Amino acid sequence: MxxxxxxxxxxxxxxxxxxxxxxxxxEYKSVGKSWNKNTVxxxxxxxxxxxxxxxxxxNLRANDNYQFNNLFLIVSLEQPDGLVKxxxxxxxxxxxxxxxxxxxxxxxxxxxxxxxxxVQFKASENNKVHIKQAVRKTGKVVGxxxxxxxxxxxxxxxxxx
Numbered sequence: 001m002x003x004x005x006x007x008x009x010x011x012x013x014x015x016x017x018x019x020x021x022x023x024x025x026x027e028y029k030s031v032g033k034s035w036n037k038n039t040v041x042x043x044x045x046x047x048x049x050x051x052x053x054x055x056x057x058x059n060l061r062a063n064d065n066y067q068f069n070n071l072f073l074i075v076s077l078e079q080p081d082g083l084v085k086x087x088x089x090x091x092x093x094x095x096x097x098x099x100x101x102x103x104x105x106x107x108x109x110x111x112x113x114x115x116x117x118x119v120q121f122k123a124s125e126n127n128k129v130h131i132k133q134a135v136r137k138t139g140k141v142v143g144x145x146x147x148x149x150x151x152x153x154x155x156x157x158x159x160x161x
Contacts, residue, residue, distance in 0.1 A: 022158040022159050022160075023156065023157075023158060023159075024046070024048075024054060024157040024158060024159050025043075025045060025046050025155065025156065025157040026059070026154065026155075026156045026157075027043060027154060027155060027156075028059065028061065028152045028153065028154035029041050029043075029152060029153055029154070030151065030152050031150060031151065031152060031153055032151070033148065033151070034146035034147055034148045034149075034150075035133050035146070035147040035150045035153070036145065036146050036147075037132075037133060037134075037135075037143045037144060037145055037146075037147070039132070039133075040130050040131065040132045041130070041131045041132070041153040042128060042129070042130050042131075043128065043129040043130075043131075043155045044126075044127075044128055045127040045128065045129065045155075045157070047124050047125050048121040048123075048124050048125075048127065048157075049121075049124065050120065050121055050122065050123065050124050051120075052120070052159060052160070052161060053118045053119060053120050053160045054118075054119050054120075054121070054157050054158060054159055054160065055114075055116070055117050055118070055119070055157070055158045055160060056077075056115040056116040056117075056119055056129075056155070056156070056157055056158075057112050057113060057114060057115055057155070057156040057157075057158070058073060058075060058089070058091075058113045058115050058131060058153070058154070058155060058156075059110065059111065059112055059113070059153070059154030059155065059156050060093075060102075060110070060111045060113065060150055060152070060153060060154070061108055061109070061110050061111075061150070061151045061152040061154075062093060062100055062102065062108070062109050062111065062149050062150050062151065063100075063107050063108050063109070063149050063151060064100065064107045064149070065148040065149035066093060066094065066100060066147075066148065066149025066150060067148065067149065068093065068094070068135060069092060069093060069094045069095075069096070069098075070090055070091065070092055070093060070135075071090070071091045071093045071133070071135060071150075072088065072089070072090050072133070072134040072135050072136070073088070073089045073090075073091070073131055073132065073133060073134060074086065074087070074088050074089075074131070074132045074133075074134050075087050075089055075115060075129065075130070075131050075132075076129065076130040076131075077116075077127070077128075077129055078127065078128040078129070078130065079121075079122060079123060079127055080123045080125065080126040080127065081122075081123065087115075087116075088134065089113075089115070091111070091113045093111065108151070112156065118160065129155050131153055131155070133147050133150070135147050
């Protein structure tokens with residue numbers, strides 16, 4: 001590789017790395033071809049600055065096998081002192097015609113779903129997040145056993161500064 005090519009390559013890497021300055025944590029976990037209703041996706045969060053505030057997001061990767069317009073999630077934020085804050089969330093995943101929302105050029109779409117804003121962690125270490133799907137078919141009480149079309153679940157933390 002020539003010197004000119006090396007410099008160009010390094011500049012590209014620096015450019016893309018600098019575009020995401022707010023990111024504190026961003027991790028995905030695969031759920032396979034379908035997300036079982038009993039599968040909880042867990043994230044151990046990194047050491048957090050207790051003097052700062054953060055925005056929290058649930059990230060999803062979905063493909064054309066996703067059959068619903070909406071997605072229901074149960075998200076738990078567990079603190080080291082044992083306090084667990086549980087939220088039931090609903091997100092729109094597709095247009096009325098079934099076209100998936102999200103970013104991506106192929107049949108896989110990535111969605112960054114807002115969870116909480118201006119969160120200040122009380123403890124710097126041992127915070128955890130647990131995410132579970134809670135999708136039900138219209139008029140049904142029992143949840144969808146295996147939710148097809150969701151291939152990965154992620155969690156992202158962004159600094160407000």
